[in-house]
Amino acid sequence: MEPWELRRAVEAGRATASELGLQVDDVVVINNSDRVVLRLLPCDALARVAPSGHLVDSEFEVEVARRLADVDAPVAELDPRVGPRVYLRDAFAISLWTYYEPVGSEIAPADYADALMRHHAALRQIDLDAPHFTDRVAEALREVNDREQSPELSDSDRELLSDTLSGPSAAIGLEKAGDQLLHGEPHPGNLLRTRRGPLFVDLATCCRGPIEFDLAHAPEEVGKHYAGADHGLIHRCRALGWAMFSAWRWRRDDQLPDRDHWRAEGLNQVRAALDRCGRG
Structure with missing residues (x-):
């Protein structure tokens, strides 16, 4: 995303998490492409923020994650502290996920x-x-x-x-x-x-x-x-x-x-x- 759009995306992710009761004092941009991935601190949630034109893809991703969680798949999980859904704010689609601290070296x-x-x-x-x-x-x-x-x-x-x-x-x-x-x-x-x-x-x-x-x-x-x-x-x-x-x-x-x-x-x-x- 361009810098001006990235600023709006970061604010949309921060505000959405805050309104859902998660404490957000800082935001770290982990990835910036056609959508952005944000680490929200100190609540330690992961926000995936995409332009609202990607709403269908974001909703599909959440549904895949929800179903795979029921069969113990090796996938990252949605944040259990909020509803398993996509939130819309300021023309962005936002989903909230569990943050996993990286460990170890390259996967064999x-x-x-x-x-x-x-x-x-x-x-x-x-x-x-x-x-x-x-x-x-x-x-x-x-x-x-x-x-x-x-x-x-x-x-x-x-x-x-x-x-x-x-x-x-x-x-x-x-x-x-x-x-x-x-x-x-x-x-x-x-x-x-x-x-x-x-x-x-x-x-x-x-x-x-x-x-x-x-x-x-x-x-x-x-x-x-x-x-x-x-x-x-x-x-x-x-x-x-x-x-x-x-x-x-x-x-x-x-x-x-x-x-x-x-x-x-x-x-x-x-x-x-x-x-x-x-x-x-």
Whole structure:
């Protein structure tokens, strides 16, 4: 968010928590992108604040978290001191979560795989109306093919992303026998190191698809510890995932920090992933 919008988002998060009876004397910005993540002190709550245009996504995320809490999934929980809902204030959608103090070092691949297997097992226990991953791919493809939405994307890179999003997606989408609910983006930035063990966050990306689509977002070594995973399919999904990531980065209104770096890195990763598939 731009500085002026960030100030409003911080105030909306602070005021909402205060009105709900939580003591907020200080606010620490943990992440600032298209939505912001705030640590509220001394109540030690975590506020996720998004423009109200993301209300549907925020409500979906809260519903996913609420249902997964009932089946003991390894996910971050909503703050139990307030209602499990999304609050609207000053054109922002605000949800309040438990804050977890980071502990330990980097999560080992075997532990990462174990957390993801337990998460997948929990997801199989809930009934939720979630989009198929191919719906998200189709959305990314529309962004790439719309020159007004991605005016700075070169013709050659546009062709690369378009071909990658339409080719592997169509092939993977036909193999639906093993589809289930997924996290959607369980990359290392969405896995916390806590005293309870690894916990997944950012649940709004929940979708349906093969477990390999999730594994493609994790470090490569993780897949080797996940029993029954199709490693060829992981490589195909990884190319697709990086193409989707790149599509979002080339949007005219994308606000990811250090966007220019990630634009270049995303395209490089697409090419590398296609090489691994024998398509480069």
